Amino acid sequence: MSVILTETNGSNERRKVAIVGAGLVGSLAALYFARNGNHVDLYEYRDDVRKSELVQGRSINLALSQRGRKALSQIGLGLEEQVLSTAIPMKGRMLHNIQGKTSEVIYDPSFKQCLYSVGRKQLNELLLNACDKFPNIKCHFDHKLTKANVKEGQLEFKRSHSVEGIKANADLIVGCDGAFSALRQNLIKLPGFNYTQEYIETGYLELCIPAKKNEFQMPPNYLHIWPRDNFMMIALPNQDKSFTVTLSMPFDIFASIKNPEELIQFFTHYYPDALPLIGKEQLIKDFFKTKPQHLLSIKCRPYHYENKALLLGDAAHAMVPYYGQGMNAGMEDVTLLNSLLQQLPLEEALAQFTEQRWQDAFAICDLAMYNYLEMRDLTKRWSFRCRKMLDTLLYRWFPTIWVPLYNSVSFTSMPYSKCIANRKWQDQLLWRTFLGFVVGGLGVTGSAIYWQRFR
Known part of the structure; x- marks a missing residue:
């Protein structure tokens, strides 16, 4: 997805911004940029999703959590309320064993927070309809990015029924075009750009x-x-x-x-x-x-090039879908970017975005990998359930101190890297407490034996 936006850069100057990719993150970014007075050109290589059907085999449902809700809420267009009015709340996991018996694992027994199942197509349509209400957003469908010169702000697109390319210019190019980002392929060629991808088996x-x-x-x-x-x-x-x-x-x-x-x-x-x-x-x-689809995890940095180009969402940090944070993390990118643009000139804001975001993006990519292991295997183990019950109990007693990992990821805006650090601190405390009980128990047992033998 590509969106062209205009940014104020701390003055009355407006910029032309091109956003590549009109999916969830791209259309949300277009709304934020347009609300701040910028001119936005939103480019999408597919046809308008409002006039087409979902591709079979690629419509994994979305689990909307706190980070995504915050992004929808802050845009100020009533989008969060519209989404939640039809979303289906999911209060926990229901586990089905091999005999067909079920058991519940509630996400948040203490405060009743839940995830919301939303349709990808429905949410995308809602955001695009909101874009249509802004005169400074222009949507271009069936525009596939074929060339990009980020240093000069030049883009070239191709339409399916046209031989000639379509050229465009922008002050800022924002790549929201997914895991196989065409804009990222251009940034990879620049010095200092680090990139890794991992397909899982x-x-x-x-x-x-x-x-x-x-x-x-x-x-x-x-x-x-x-x-x-x-x-x-x-x-x-x-x-x-x-x-x-x-x-x-x-x-x-x-x-x-x-x-x-x-x-x-x-x-x-x-x-x-x-x-x-x-x-x-x-x-x-x-x-x-259809054939089974591949899943991959992508990490890269920096996410920007000077004040000319930026990557958001899966284009910056694609992850396997097992934590339900792909959409939420992408939307959180937009809220962080908007906050920085309100405080800093454009180039400083983009640099700060990379600096503040890359560790958290790497962290959620790793957490998504871990959660696949948890969902397919660990949820069946008694040790996992015991830890879940202990976390719930401590969370109920000390809600500001003890926030379980899943709750911190899904129901707060705590930075993802801090969620991991918080979990490590909890593990260390529990291990030390356990060792303390063991040593104390051995001490008491030894004293009792000594007293019985030598009294």
């Missing part, structure tokens, strides 16, 4: 649990998880009473299922309660319709 495939008699087939106010050690399945509720189901497995397991009979046998063994909900015919159709 797990792919994902999207399935569906349809509504039955216009009702949910499972309790709707949960993130449903089927943990199976080295693979898993999750389901999020939709507004039409269906569930979007995401099957995540190593590619070699996907490849081992070659025909409908093997697929039904696999689900009968590992997901016996989900099979009748999905339906055998629908499962076979959806499973073999």
Whole structure:
């Protein structure tokens, strides 16, 4: 996604800003820039999402949490209220074991905070409709970025039914064009730009649990998880009473299922309660319709080039989707950027954005990797549940001191790197307390034995 914006830079001067990518982060950034008086050109290589259908297999549901809500709220257009009016609250995880029995793990038993399941297409449409209300935002669909000269602020786009390229200029180019960012490919060529990417050995495939008699087939106010050690399945509720189901497995397991009979046998063994909900015919159709998709994690820095270019969202920090923070982190990028632009000249603001954001971006990429392990395996272990209960108890007693890791990530705006540091401090305290009890217990036991023997 590309958006062109105008920024004041601490004066009455307005800038022309080009934003590449009209997805969630790009359209939100366009709104912030336009509200501050800038001229914004928003470029998207696809057609207008409001006039098209979602691509099958790539519509993983979104879990809106505090960071995303804050970004929607601060724009001041009633967007948060509109989103929450149709979003489905999820108060916790519902775990499905291999026998089909379920158990609840509530996110926040103390203060009842929850995540909200929102549709990607619906939210994108809402943001684009808001963009249409600003005369200083111009949206350009079917514009694929082919060339970018960030030093000169020059862009060239290609349309699907046109041979000639379309040229544009901008004072600031903002890349919100996702994990395979075309703008980032141009920045990689510049000296001092660091970039790493990691594909995980797990792919994902999207399935569906349809509504039955216009009702949910499972309790709707949960993130449903089927943990199976080295693979898993999750389901999020939709507004039409269906569930979007995401099957995540190593590619070699996907490849081992070659025909409908093997697929039904696999689900009968590992997901016996989900099979009748999905339906055998629908499962076979959806499973073999598309290939499993790849997942990758991307880290890079800096996110800016002088006062000419900037990366936001997945273009700056793509992550695997298992913490539900991809959208939320991208939206938080926009709120941080806006705050800095209100205080500093443009070049200083962009430099500070990189300085303040990269450690947190790296942290949430790592946390997303960890949460996949937690969801597929650790949630089944008694040690995990005991720690969860202890965290909940301490959080209830000391809410300002003891904030569990998941709560700090999902229900606060605590920097992601501080969330990890906070967890390490908690682990160290609990370990020292445990050792203290062990040493104290040994001391008491030794004293008792000594007294019994030598009294």
